[in-house]
Amino acid sequence: MTTALISHADCLDHVTPEGHPEQVARLEHVLHALASLDLRRVSAPLAEDEPILRVHPQAHLDRIKSAVPKSGQHQLDADTWLSPGSVTAAYRAAGAVVKAVDMVLSGEVQNAFCAIRPPGHHAETQTPMGFCLFGNAAVAAKHALDHHGLSRVAVVDFDVHHGNGTQDLLWDDERALVVTSQQMPLWPGTGDKSERGKHGQIINIPLPPESTGAEMWAAYEARVFPKLRDFEPELLIISAGFDAHQDDPLAQLNWTTDDFRKLTAKLCQIAAETCGGRVVSTLEGGYDLQALAVSTKAHVEELLEAGK
Template sequence: MKKILRRLRRFIRRLLGIKPRMVWLTHPVFLQHEPGGSHPDSPERIRAVEAELKAQNIWRHLQTAEAGEVSDTQLALVHSRRYLHFLEANQPPEGKIYRIDDDTVMSHDSMTAARFAAGAVVAAVDMVMAKKAHNAFCAARPPGHHAKSGSAGGFCLINSTAVGAMYAIAEYRLQRIAVIDFDVHHGDGTTEIFKDDPRILFLNVFEADLFPFPDLEKERGSSPNMLHTPFERGASSLTFRRRIRNEWLPVLGSFKPELILFSAGFDAHRDDETGRLNLHEADFSWLTHKIVQTASSCNGRIVSVLEGGYTLTPLGKSAAAHIRVLAGKGRGVDVMRYNRRLKQRT
């Protein structure tokens, strides 16, 4: 019944000439990934973002859709069959967990959730390419940007953003996709998967001395399609914005992407428990606006995928600031106030 109503609403909107809106893609199984009560990747993370969108009156401007499960063929574009078999073989029974490493844990429904997370990104790509949505936010978990082609890590099982990018290349023959990772942790999985792939521009911002503790000398200049931008602990909004403006935007503008995929982590916020950067939710709004403005070549085809952000209040506010810009609703009052203070300081 829900699917019929959604199709009817889309038909009426097309009939009236109303442009497609941003889509929020999720699935109930994302709440069933249970890595343990003290684990930072809590099911409450998705609820916190949704609650903040409703509190800020953004929710009513979004359309919603339920993710489907990714296919084995789509997963094989990124991950080895041996690795996928390992994950399936170690899915624990109900009420138990399987610990891959100190941080990365599987509960009974974790692999299903990871498959639907990748499926959400695939569905989002289809919707923006078919102009059924202007752009998309995938409210999915577990996160994915630490998952390599043949290994898990950092809470991540399947690299959903990478699956979405490879699917877009295979299905729509795209040749220029920008993957933009602003999680506070280095996207080592995405780095490994897309190293030296000229079809992918990977822009990667992170705190230098956090997991997975990248070798910055080795990373620097190692792949011409990648720009890694490390920050020292305590980096401010002004430092962040200056480097993005000077280092990222010229490269992104020259690349002229046909599609943008955000690995959208919000744990660089000053109040998040895992990072030590000094960013504000206004910085995520500013970054989103600058990317949209610079990459006009993609005609708004943007898919954003939830990665990190583990303290609920700053996660909700930061994700809402990001989504507000993508939904074309400008900047919130708090963001505008913070931006004015930054201008006064400069």
């Protein structure tokens, strides 16, 4: 068994304005950091509409496609932009997570990391936002549940910003446990403990500004790790954002690269106990390029270790 790295050069063609934090260089730095690792490298296919339509209506797809400019950039909201290559990039991103689920559930690989952009965890049912067009983690979860027939899937999102989109897209689905830790207060302003989902299957872990990995670990030990074990998912999906790093410019948490490594190792351990080690991870945020690169490498190194 091994670890798949699923990506595509088309994800570099989603071009944002100069100075935008969600920039092409993010993925370039990630791929460079992972270049020396012994990964099974897989080209992300273009997603079909079907898996995306499990979480977004056709009107959402139509709105995004119709807004794509022939040149330059088009602004969807204060943070979210489209360029001529953005829709293709988004379909590659969704295709990557679908391919990852297929490969992991078939036993072709033990686990997979999707090095993609645009990210996905802020895209709500009918609202692209927060740099995100399609809800990639939710697409992966629904593909595992509805296409592969799994009964229970868990999503763990440790991006510093609340995964409001994933929460929205999976709010009604009792088969999907959604755990998301985030700095609070911070954009987008959601993620309170009281937001629990239709079936109480959503767990929000708000963390105060300037808190460290020690506070994160205490919260995960108290509320996350036991719940994951009790839920016994058949697949674990990770929304891997690295903007809780102490060097990130968009937030004020003080995690270190070793915190991401330690958390990844523990999640892989729980996956080994509950679902045969089946893990699909997909890139979300992280906006200091060096911190993003080294933290992503640490994350994938732990996936590799778990996949041996």
